[in-house]
Amino acid sequence: MISLLARLFLRKKDPADLRRGYGMLCGAVGIGLNLLLFGGKFLAGTLSGSIAITADAFNNLSDAGSSFVTLVGFHLAGQKPDVHHPFGHGRIEYLSGLAVSMLILLMGFELGRSSLDKILHPSPVDSSPLVLGILCVSIAVKLYMAFYNHTLGKKLSAPAMLATAVDSLSDSAATFAVLAATLVGQFSGVLIDGWVGLLVAALILWSGAKSAKETIDPLLGTPPTHEFVQRIRDLVMAHPGIIGIHDLIVHDYGPGRVMISLHAEVPATENVLDIHDEIDNVEKELQEKLGCEAVIHMDPIVTDDGVTAETRQRVAALVRCIDDEISIHDFRMVSGATHTNLIFDAVVPFGFRLTDAQVAEKIKTAVRALDGTYYAVVHVERSYT
Structure with a gap:
């Protein structure tokens, strides 16, 4: 369906405009499908008296809101740079993905609270072919939504769409659990509706926390x-x-x-x-x-001074003996009457086992051992890659 709609409505060739168009199209389709699922599940929950089905219906309503946030996020992110935002508005996509994650966490919390109430006050759940059919269709639709959001999210590197894909996949698993609980209650009389609702809530909270981390990380800088x-x-x-x-x-x-x-x-x-x-x-x-x-x-x-080039290689080898993760650059030699300064930068990764002062001291000691007239003037810095 997405491919058909894309052929009908997305005719722009510019990659940025095409990316924006796909994001808005997926958001619009998500709104429509989730509203249909909400209506169907709310009807099924009312007919059956199942708190899990009703809660799952409102979960779909929040998904419709999430799709709206995604649509708006892609629209705003596609705006051209301006005097207040000279680097563009692309990070709005990360913010919209974070908003989706917050909605997922909110619905997980509400579903968990409702499920606990159902555990404390259990009641029979009625099922009918209509109710079971609505749940089966819902699972299929959510799996389809997870597929196209994940595929396009990877293709477009869109965190908001990837977050929606995770949400859709967890929704399909949640609805399957609700369907199983409904069948168990119908054929065995065992009332596990509330327990299954609690399990669904835990699954939703986990997916929401995971999606939040994946959208917060690029905002902080990775x-x-x-x-x-x-x-x-x-x-x-x-x-x-x-x-x-x-x-x-x-x-x-x-x-x-x-x-x-x-x-x-x-x-x-x-x-x-x-x-x-x-x-x-x-x-x-x-x-x-x-x-x-x-x-x-x-x-x-x-490059044409044999002494400098050779000394640089020897110092680099000494530094690697301290730790393979250390590298050097900007190497130069300044000779004096009594000694020669070897001036260079040493690069270490974040979270390195030694402090900057310890790294510098080890390098200085190694350089003095290489030649008693050599003094290392070393600046220790961090790698950003």
């Missing part, structure tokens, strides 16, 4: 994937004149709105205008191939 970092590295290093890169930082302002900054090591003997032209080419290619706005800082390094 590191880029290893694959994305490698694509950047491969693209930059493919250019002649670039010897190495470090201090890569990726700023995420929402799907399709990524800014990166990095330091590119270049030969100190090259003409600065030629190197600057090459850096411009790298930035242009990053924009064209990865959709990234890039800012690249040039770090000139000595």
Whole structure:
């Protein structure tokens, strides 16, 4: 159905507009389907007297509200950058995904409270072919919604749609449990309606908490994937004149709105205008191939001095002996009458087993052991990738 509607209504070729259109289309379809499910389940819950079915109906009503939030989120996120938001409005998608998660948690709490009341005051649940048919159709519809939201959410990198997919899958499992409880009560007389409702509530609360974490993380700031970092590295290093890169930082302002900054090591003997032209080419290619706005800082390094190059390699090997996770960059040597300063940066990951002071002290000791006239002037920093 989504594919058919997309062919009918989504004719824009621009990737950003197409992404926005798919998000709004899925939100509109979700509103319609969830309202239909709410009406059917509310009728079934009224006819059967089942608190689990009635609660599940209101869960679908909250899902309709979630789909509305998703639709509005995609619409607002698609707005162009303006004077107040120069980086665009892409993070609204994360906020809409968080709002969906909060609604899921709210409905899980309300369902749990209603189920506890039903456990304390049990009553028979009546079932009929109409009630059972509505529940079976609901399971099928929710599985379909989980499928298309997950597929498009992965394709478009849309957290709100992925959160909706998780919600739809948990809803189908919840409705299946309600159906099982209805059948057990009908054929055995065992009243487990309230207990099943409590189980459904726990499942909904778990999915809501999981979805909330997945949408809060990008708002707080998460590191880029290893694959994305490698694509950047491969693209930059493919250019002649670039010897190495470090201090890569990726700023995420929402799907399709990524800014990166990095330091590119270049030969100190090259003409600065030629190197600057090459850096411009790298930035242009990053924009064209990865959709990234890039800012690249040039770090000139000595390549024709055998002593500096050899010493750098020896120091890098010593640092790796301390820990394989430590790397160095911006290495230079400043010679004096009595000693030589080896000036460089050491990069360690977040949560490293040693403090910055301990890392610096170990490196200084290792460098002094390498040559008594060498003094390490080292700055310890963290890796953002």
